[in-house]
Amino acid sequence: MFSLAVLSLRLRSSGCHQIRRSVATVVSGNKTSRLVRERLRQQVEDMTGLFSGFRPGLVVLQVGDRDDSNLYISTKLRAAAEIGIEAKHLRLPKTTTQEEVLQNIRSINENQSVHGLIVQLPLDSVNSIDTELITNAVSPEKDVDGLSCINAGKLSRGDLKHCFIPCTPNGCMELIRQTGVSVGGKHAVVVGRSKIVGAPMHDLLLWNNATVTTCHSKTPDLPEQVSRADILVVGVGQAEMVRGEWLKEGGVVIDCGINHIADETKPSGKRVVGDVHYASANQRAGFITPVPGGVGPMTVAMLMENTVQSAQRFLLKNQPKR
Numbered sequence: 001m002f003s004l005a006v007l008s009l010r011l012r013s014s015g016c017h018q019i020r021r022s023v024a025t026v027v028s029g030n031k032t033s034r035l036v037r038e039r040l041r042q043q044v045e046d047m048t049g050l051f052s053g054f055r056p057g058l059v060v061l062q063v064g065d066r067d068d069s070n071l072y073i074s075t076k077l078r079a080a081a082e083i084g085i086e087a088k089h090l091r092l093p094k095t096t097t098q099e100e101v102l103q104n105i106r107s108i109n110e111n112q113s114v115h116g117l118i119v120q121l122p123l124d125s126v127n128s129i130d131t132e133l134i135t136n137a138v139s140p141e142k143d144v145d146g147l148s149c150i151n152a153g154k155l156s157r158g159d160l161k162h163c164f165i166p167c168t169p170n171g172c173m174e175l176i177r178q179t180g181v182s183v184g185g186k187h188a189v190v191v192g193r194s195k196i197v198g199a200p201m202h203d204l205l206l207w208n209n210a211t212v213t214t215c216h217s218k219t220p221d222l223p224e225q226v227s228r229a230d231i232l233v234v235g236v237g238q239a240e241m242v243r244g245e246w247l248k249e250g251g252v253v254i255d256c257g258i259n260h261i262a263d264e265t266k267p268s269g270k271r272v273v274g275d276v277h278y279a280s281a282n283q284r285a286g287f288i289t290p291v292p293g294g295v296g297p298m299t300v301a302m303l304m305e306n307t308v309q310s311a312q313r314f315l316l317k318n319q320p321k322r
């Protein structure tokens, strides 16, 4: 169906004489993550049936008591419970030392009933703790956040089958698949190069055979780089920074951003927006993820996926001998 009202509005606002394409298709993380979690629930049920009572185990290690961390952790624990994953929240006090965190990690590494271990970042301790050291102390076989050097190294070399892929970029990839747009041979642009979003996203797109440009705070011509993207993934932490006018017409836009901005019309006085200016971007993109309800729920679903996968690998390695 074609709405004449929308068309005339478009023609006026764009000032162009050609017939413009319609607004972007919304790629729903709410819906896709629900499907993933439902599939995982079934897989866990099968595992439990086959290996009497076996359950995948996940530990979320937290140091301190940050409000945002508490919220993220409760979301993860709820998702795990729904799927049938045995999840445990290990909370260490703010006074915990680096050595104590390491001791806890070592003991969980050796615990056969735990298949996934994540350390909630940032660490909230009164002591100085080397985050990189902590991240790398997690056994690569249980590193379901995919943040250790071993897993990151495998991903950067294209060894995707034998590593854990970080959850946010993995979720972005799943959303890109949902669009039906093939990645091979396309020009992909990633904005941001952090360890949890941008850098692994670059690797994933590269090894899915896209040609990838990665931009960051020192990129001088960001709008121009972005305009070349058939597939654009943004993770910068700057509210609504990427404008619709920058985009290639008909491209795929994946927005990882979670930013709180003031909004007096809301009871809370604020609302959540992405790193992409949605209202202008959806006039130009072919596909776009909303915020909230896009990448956010996919991140949690992918953590569950990695945990179930880790448990499956554990079972394969430890098949009872006949």
Ligand SMILES: NC(=O)c1ccc[n+]([C@@H]2O[C@H](COP(=O)([O-])OP(=O)(O)OC[C@H]3O[C@@H](n4cnc5c(N)ncnc54)[C@H](OP(=O)(O)O)[C@@H]3O)[C@@H](O)[C@H]2O)c1
Pocket: 168, 191, 192, 193, 194, 195, 196, 197, 198, 215, 216, 217, 218, 219, 222, 234, 235, 236, 237, 238, 256, 257, 258, 259, 275, 295, 296, 297, 299, 300
């Ligand atoms: N949906 C989820 O579950 C999820 C998970 C993680 C993060 N996030 C969100 O994703 C966003 C990024 O998170 P992050 O942890 O990757 O952030 P980060 O560690 O702060 O990294 C931001 C990246 O963006 C680059 N950047 C910053 N300002 C820029 C600018 N003006 N132009 C171009 N590049 C710029 C930085 O460049 P330099 O390297 O040069 O400094 C850096 O590489 C945030 O909004 C965060 O809330 C969402």
Ligand SMILES: *[C@@H]1O[C@H](CO)[C@@H](O)[C@H](O)[C@H]1NC(C)=O
Pocket: 057, 059, 088, 107, 111, 112, 113, 114
């Ligand atoms: C192993 O982990 C499970 C689940 O977190 C816990 O109940 C159990 O006490 C742990 N075992 C040891 C030996 O620490």
Ligand SMILES: *[C@@H]1O[C@H](CO)[C@@H](O)[C@H](O)[C@H]1NC(C)=O
Pocket: 184, 207, 208, 209
């Ligand atoms: C990428 O290209 C390589 C080399 O042609 C091919 O072997 C591989 O299957 C492709 N990967 C994907 C995910 O399409």
Ligand SMILES: *[C@@H]1O[C@H](CO)[C@@H](O)[C@H](O)[C@H]1NC(C)=O
Pocket: 028, 030, 290, 292, 293, 294
């Ligand atoms: C996705 O679900 C969240 C939480 O239930 C809700 O706030 C959001 O509006 C939903 N987004 C979309 C696009 O459906």
